[in-house]
Amino acid sequence: MPRVYKRKTDRGKTLPDIMERAVKEVISNSRPCREVAEQFSIPHVTLRRYCLKTRASGTMPHVGYFNNRAVFTPQQETFPVNYLQKAASLYYGLSTNEARTLAFEYAQKLGQKMPTQWYENQRAGRDWLLGFLKRNSNITLRTPEVTSLGRATSFNGHNVNAFFNNLQLVIERDGITPSNIWNVDETGCTTVQKPDKIIANTGVKQIGAIVSAERGQLVTVCCAVSAVGNTVPPMLIFPCVNYRDHFINGAPPGSVGAAHKSGWMTSETFLAFMKDFIKHLWCSVDNKVVLLLDNHESHISIEVLDYAKENGVIMVSFPPTLFTQTTTSGSISFLPFQEILQHSL
Structure with missing residues (x-):
């Protein structure tokens, strides 16, 4: 499965209140399923399935797809975000591998349920890191500038x-x-000066460009x-x-x-x-x-x-x-x- 999956249809986008009204029309008012489905613009197979589940359990089931299981809640993710920002401001920013290790140790501390690969590698997966950066747009991967210790300690208020x-x-x-x-x-x-990229034959092991030295x-x-x-x-x-x-x-x-x-x-x-x-x-x-x-x-x-x-x-x-x-x-x-x-x- 690709890391960024996009659904090809609009399935699963029916609002819960619309589906509940349609199911009530079929069950309570004894209307035909196809007629109600056409009225509410719902696939009749989907509406029939929800009607069968409602009759069997007596309650309206969950409407739509379940979200992917997340290790951290949005509130819990604020800690690693703040930690990474603070470390970068102190000139000791964390690399991607260090950030993944931090996430694993944080999840262990909270007692969160984690994927098996997290335990095997003792750090979070790459997919989690990509999703983490996508969910928090205020942090991103940056190339740090080399800063001496004297400059860092002397730059203060x-x-x-x-x-x-x-x-x-x-x-x-x-x-x-x-x-x-x-x-x-x-x-x-x-x-x-470093020469610019040029167009050359593919498969050639080395390409040269004339410079003064x-x-x-x-x-x-x-x-x-x-x-x-x-x-x-x-x-x-x-x-x-x-x-x-x-x-x-x-x-x-x-x-x-x-x-x-x-x-x-x-x-x-x-x-x-x-x-x-x-x-x-x-x-x-x-x-x-x-x-x-x-x-x-x-x-x-x-x-x-x-x-x-x-x-x-x-x-x-x-x-x-x-x-x-x-x-x-x-x-x-x-x-x-x-x-x-x-x-x-």
Whole structure:
């Protein structure tokens, strides 16, 4: 039997009160079964069967098909739904197999009658899971995004409120307009793109597509966008020791490039980006802008903070609250993002 069965006819859809009235007309008023069936638009064979059952038992039998036997009632299913939603919100969502195991243990705890396969596999069946997701449209299968433990623990109400309080303080004090609120971030772009699907012969074991290299390298791209949608030319950081001008051929007009053997953003390259950023914005201590950025160590070096402050760039960092920074003595200290804001002021 298919997992989603659809009846091919309208059998079993006669309302109970209509069937009861038709049976009463046949039994109590002694009317012909075919005549009553035609009057109420009921198959005469069905009406005759209900009349025979009523005469034999003296009571009206159940009308229509019985629903499939369910392990949980709608009220009992609210617990696994809430549990799955809560686990996903805490970054510890359950997989399909774990959800099926949860359903089996929950049914065991309630003493519910379960199919034999549930006991054999020690978890609910796939059909139950598909029906469970169909009955509860507020949950579905999702692909989770990889989230580090530090990011998950630092994203809380206290840190978020502190960030927005700092942002509101700066906006109200200096009269910052949306066009002067900027966000900067980096992303990695591979030098070898994955080819699209192509049409080829069936039965061939392997199909190839020409690319520049089989294994590419990541190039860091640093971009800045304002609250009104304006942008500045990006910076591209290439994974090599020496930078050459032809590296950025074909890049957006005004783009700048840099090189580092790891291809990652460093304090030196971010300072170069800040110089290019300020050159395009013409900001100053009399025309300040707010720059929102994350907690990467290259963003909070003393050289970057001092240069931003001298040129009217107020740097407001996102949570988490602690950032590592190398001091002049070489040791590692922790700098709260409130102090980063105060330093940039």
